[in-house]
Amino acid sequence: AQSVAQPEDQVNVAEGNPLTVKCTYSVSGNPYLFWYVQYPNRGLQFLLKYITGDNLVKGSYGFEAEFNKSQTSFHLKKPSALVSDSALYFCAVRDPSNNNDMRFGAGTRLTVKP
Amino acid sequence: ETGVTQTPRHLVMGMTNKKSLKCEQHLGHNAMYWYKQSAKKPLELMFVYSLEERVENNSVPSRFSPECPNSSHLFLHLHTLQPEDSALYLCASSQGAGHEQYFGPGTRLTVT
Numbered sequence: 001a002q003s004v005a006q007p008e009d010q011v012n013v014a015e016g017n018p019l020t021v022k023c024t025y026s027v028s029g030n031p032y033l034f035w036y037v038q039y040p041n042r043g044l045q046f047l048l049k050y051i052t053g054d055n056l057v058k059g060s061y062g063f064e065a066e067f068n069k070s071q072t073s074f075h076l077k078k079p080s081a082l083v084s085d086s087a088l089y090f091c092a093v094r095d096p097s098n099n100n101d102m103r104f105g106a107g108t109r110l111t112v113k114p
Numbered sequence: 115e116t117g118v119t120q121t122p123r124h125l126v127m128g129m130t131n132k133k134s135l136k137c138e139q140h141l142g143h144n145a146m147y148w149y150k151q152s153a154k155k156p157l158e159l160m161f162v163y164s165l166e167e168r169v170e171n172n173s174v175p176s177r178f179s180p181e182c183p184n185s186s187h188l189f190l191h192l193h194t195l196q197p198e199d200s201a202l203y204l205c206a207s208s209q210g211a212g213h214e215q216y217f218g219p220g221t222r223l224t225v226t
Contacts, residue, residue, distance in 0.1 A: 009154075034214055043118070043204050043217030044157075090157070094212050101170070102212065104157040 002027040002095040006105035013081045013112055021076040021108045023091030032094040033074040034102070035065055039087045047089075050074060061085070081112045116140055120205050120218035127195065128226055135190040135221045137205030145210060146188040148180060151202040151220070163188060164210075195225045 004025045013019045025031055032051050036044040048059025055067040065076045076089060091105040118139045127133050139146060148160040162170035163182040177199075179191040188205055202222050206215040 032212070036217075041219070043120075043206070043219045044215075046214045046216065049214055096212075102159070102215070106154065106156045 002031070002093050002098075002101070002103050004091050004093045004103050004105045006089075006091055006108045008108050009106075010109045010111070013110070015083050015112050015114050016080050019078050019081040019085070019110065019112070021089050021091075021110060023074045023076065023105060024072050025074060025091070025093040026072065027093055027095045029096055031074075032096060033065075033067060034092040034094070035059065035063070035074075035076050036090045036092065036104075037087045038090065038107070044090060047076070081110075083112050083114055086110055086112045118205060118207055118216055118218035120203075120221050122221060123219065124222045124224075126224045126226060127192070129195060129197070131195075132191070132193040134192065135203055135205075135223075137188040137190075137218055139186055139188075139205075139207035139216070139218075141207055141209075141216060143207035143209045143216070144185050145208045145213075146182060146185075147206040147208075147215060148188065148190050149204040149206065151204055157204070161190075192223075195223075197225050199223065200225045 034049045035047040038044045048057050050057045050067045058064045063078050088107045088109050090107050092102050094102045121136045145164045147162050150158040160174045161180040166182050177194050181189040202220045204220045205218040208215045
């Protein structure tokens, strides 16, 4: 079965600095990979996905993620962080052989300080 | 209303009560999901409905009973819950199972 790991519970960055939120995955076939964000008292919000094609995927709010097959990673990045980016970020993976099963990581809390 | 809505937003219930959570999606999607979100744990997929048929049931205790009367509505019926069932329950929908999901705001459930 597929799995995903987010090795950092917490990431702190200063406003204006680049940010990276890490994600690694394990899946038997070619993965479908997703990033979601959760603001306080809200549900998860879709940011971006990788299915196939260009390894660099661009998403909402200036976020992007890079698919690295050799390192089985899909790190989320943003060139210049905003205080409003502070939230909980979830990476998810789906094994194409099982459409119904999307596995989420435990989440990384991003705090951007002014 | 747009997106995915859930009611109630907060629910406190005793262990002997029966209650239901409601989810409605206004996106024209054909798959709906229930998740349980507990602090510091990954989201737990509970149930998946695709084209109104249940296609996934991840070893969820029988005290949780889903119902999907049509492609826009999803319910989670609760009875004789335990304190460890206290969590945020999230509903989501997607166009086709396995595609990106759109989530409701959740119901914060407290079992006393």
